[in-house]
Amino acid sequence: MTDLIRSASLTHYAEIARSVGIDPKAMLKQARLPLHCLENPDLRIAVAGVRRLLEDSAKASGAEEFGLRLAERGGFSTLGPVALVVREQATVGAAIEALARYIHIQDEAMRLEIDRRDDLVTIAMFLRGGHQRATRQSTELALGRVHRIIAMLFPEQWRPLEVHFAHAPPRRRTYHRKFFGCEVTFNSEFDAIVCHATDMNRAISTAQPMLASYVESRIREIGPRPEAWDDKVRELVRALLPGGNCTIETIAEHLGCDRRTIHRRLRECSTTFSAILDAERSDIAMRLVEDGNRPLKEIAELLGFSAQSALARWFRGRFGCSITGWRGGNRQRTVAAAARW
Template structure:
């Protein structure tokens, strides 16, 4: 089997200017797991000022810092430093949204690993996976690009979670009992859970520049054991076309769109966006200004696009569109719509009716 060259981590230099985001579905998994463990997730999130990102389209992007804080709070709530590991063990790769669907559609273990590497930045904008050839196999590597002291606890949980995901990808062909013979961890030995170690201590190397598991050559060509795909995640076009990891304006708009969906009454401010981005307000303002934009301008664009999605459906009342786009009063929405289009919503609908003949 021809396995080609090493698949390296692409686009690392872009991450300093963007907002860290992750697909919504891991957050949903986290919340459902907490509930199954007897934890009132709504109360836990509210108490720790974490938005309830579990609601909405699983493929939407949400701030990764809220996900990391959720990991930290979840670990505290269940009294275990292994919350990330427990979460990863509860869900199969096929349940990992479009990302998981793409991986499980692979023919071999090597192809599944390669797909995971190619699409990782579309799944979480600060994650990079890559393959390094060895004499008798490949190192399946991972690195988290955005690291701050404030998120250290959550990042340790994320490392457990991600490494178990990597192992589970190999197990798609190698079987449920497969374990890596060598594991590389970026964390210190005393910072990894000790009650139930995720991997054999004798096979684990600490303080590595990145996390990795070794996958022997004998495993790489094994066929993936097919399961019926989840029809909700069979269309890969949105995942593959996503470019939120490349542009600060795109990333901020994705965050603002998710904020609007979760609570249209939420008044998203420069401060809330900067917090989600892990930047100071001044830094965020400067980076957006370099692109000729601002949080206010991007939020206005998000509201405009949402309004245009709804306005063509005559069954939706203007007042409901106003509420869905974050306007408490219909007149404020009408004023904004006139600014966007030069017409009131009513005039726009009449024009559209004339043009279409319906």
């Protein structure tokens, strides 16, 4: 199982890395993460790679609180579409429940559970892989961002009653106390934030529940994250094709493995990387070519071809006619040819 996370999780990573004296590009290479993941927040990268990056960064810089430094700079922007439904809920409690429902869209390996007992609410966080694989830094980044999201829902300063981490304490706890605004318990049985039940009833003055309902209906359409390897590769191909960097090596970087693993996993799914790439190119090509005003040079770039001539050769081999022929009214014939190909 390769869990993926939106590269938005690394928003502000480069500046935090530089502020503690390390080279962000060198650290990304060491963690075997693609350098371009810092430029596009919607790309999917391996959770294991992000965990490795955070732990290596903390070790190289000596900043035990590296994950919290990154969490401190984050906010709703790191959640992508999930932020839209969270911040438009009527109450803080409803917002956190929405976050728990849709956090898998941001991070496939993360789960939140909300436990209400008497006048206390516990927001417990679970990272797939358990404490053996979820590192200190990734745990503190994830729970730190949950804390920051809650705090941003209040017009005034907010602080929880307690914060718990299952891992051992750092040498110095000053940064942790300042970040959370309360005592932090380490070597606990769980990773969680504990707060007053009344905090969850607080109304969000800027909320628009009607908008939240609409956005939530659209987010539901995203559905569960793909689990099968061919679906994960297909999703990455769609995202990477327009950038002209859709190679099997790049896909392997995003999935945190090597090209041999990709070939083997796709064989188990009865397909190949070339077949997936060609199918996705064909689907996108048909939509782009329908637009008679779109230049062929632009189409070639969006489909990942280095030259317009390469696009022309591929199109004729795939659809049995030229792009001009397709635009000239041979669509039905060429679609039938593509189906037989």
